[in-house]
Amino acid sequence: DAGVIQSPRHEVTEMGQEVTLRCKPISGHDYLFWYRQTMMRGLELLIYFNNNVPIDDSGMPEDRFSAKMPNASFSTLKIQPSEPRDSAVYFCASSLAGDEEGEKLFFGSGTQLSVL
Amino acid sequence: AQKVTQAQTEISVVEKEDVTLDCVYETRDTTYYLFWYKQPPSGELVFLIRRNSFDEQNEISGRYSWNFQKSTSSFNFTITASQVVDSAVYFCALSEGTSTASKLTFGTGTRLQVTL
Numbered sequence A: 001d002a003g004v005i006q007s008p009r010h011e012v013t014e015m016g017q018e019v020t021l022r023c024k025p026i027s028g029h030d031y032l033f034w035y036r037q038t039m040m041r042g043l044e045l046l047i048y049f050n051n052n053v054p055i056d057d058s059g060m061p062e063d064r065f066s067a068k069m070p071n072a073s074f075s076t077l078k079i080q081p082s083e084p085r086d087s088a089v090y091f092c093a094s095s096l097a098g099d100e101e102g103e104k105l106f107f108g109s110g111t112q113l114s115v116l
Numbered sequence B: 001a002q003k004v005t006q007a008q009t010e011i012s013v014v015e016k017e018d019v020t021l022d023c024v025y026e027t028r029d030t031t032y033y034l035f036w037y038k039q040p041p042s043g044e045l046v047f048l049i050r051r052n053s054f055d056e057q058n059e060i061s062g063r064y065s066w067n068f069q070k071s072t073s074s075f076n077f078t079i080t081a082s083q084v085v086d087s088a089v090y091f092c093a094l095s096e097g098t099s100t101a102s103k104l105t106f107g108t109g110t111r112l113q114v115t116l
Helices: none
Strands: A005-007 A010-013 A019-024 A031-038 A042-050 A053-056 A065-071 A074-079 A088-095 A111-115 B003-005 B010-014 B019-021 B024-026 B033-039 B046-052 B059-061 B064-069 B074-079 B088-095 B104-106 B110-115
Touching: A005 A088, A010 A019, A019 A088, A019 A111, A031 A074, A042 A065, A042 A074, A042 B104, A053 A065, A074 A088, B003 B088, B003 B104, B010 B019, B019 B110, B024 B074, B033 B074, B046 B059, B046 B064, B046 B074, B074 B088
Parallel strands: A010 A111, B010 B110
Antiparallel strands: A005 A019, A019 A074, A031 A042, A031 A088, A042 A053, A065 A074, A088 A111, B003 B024, B019 B074, B033 B046, B033 B088, B059 B064, B064 B074, B088 B104, B088 B110
16 A cells, blocks of 8 residues: 655745645545644644545634545645745544554655745 | 643663653543654654553563553653664654544654664
8 A cells, every 4th residue: 555645745835825735545544634743833633534524623723724625535735825834744644443453543744834 | 631741852862772751641531542653854654553541551562662551641652772763753642532533632742862
């Protein structure tokens, strides 16, 4: 299995621009999570989906952030407009409920976002 | 609310020394999972172990061992005979609720530096 695939690995953009981060979860996994990692706040859960449906978006910082999961193999996290304080590493992770591997999160390699 | 505390921000040891990383958690759930993840300099998050709240048996995997003590709400991680490749940031995490969703609350991490 290829694991969780995120793109791009690095993104540099200017304040005010729209940024779209992409994620392909592990095939067959029914949960998908977006986490953000910063020095100040550590790893924070932004939003998670179950069977493509958003379950909890209480961690999304503000309306500038939105996430979608149009199908079981693809999710996006969009920031519009971006601000310098959005600079962070964004991780996507997936898991499969109900079996031995349940509760075990598989993380992608992350997207390093820099907003200038 | 769930909380994970990793009081040690940074630890430096010389290769072959043993080192213990502390993790203390808070939760009102009676059923929960505890995890350790490793984040090497390359940035990805690597799963190390998952324990459920009903299983207090200590676990050993090669040079790694984990001590789960419900009475003190601790889940400590020991590396025996540390190696330079163990240098990384280590995160302790706690799952929320009894569902199989891996909605994790992470500690702030402990940076381990192993030198020759």
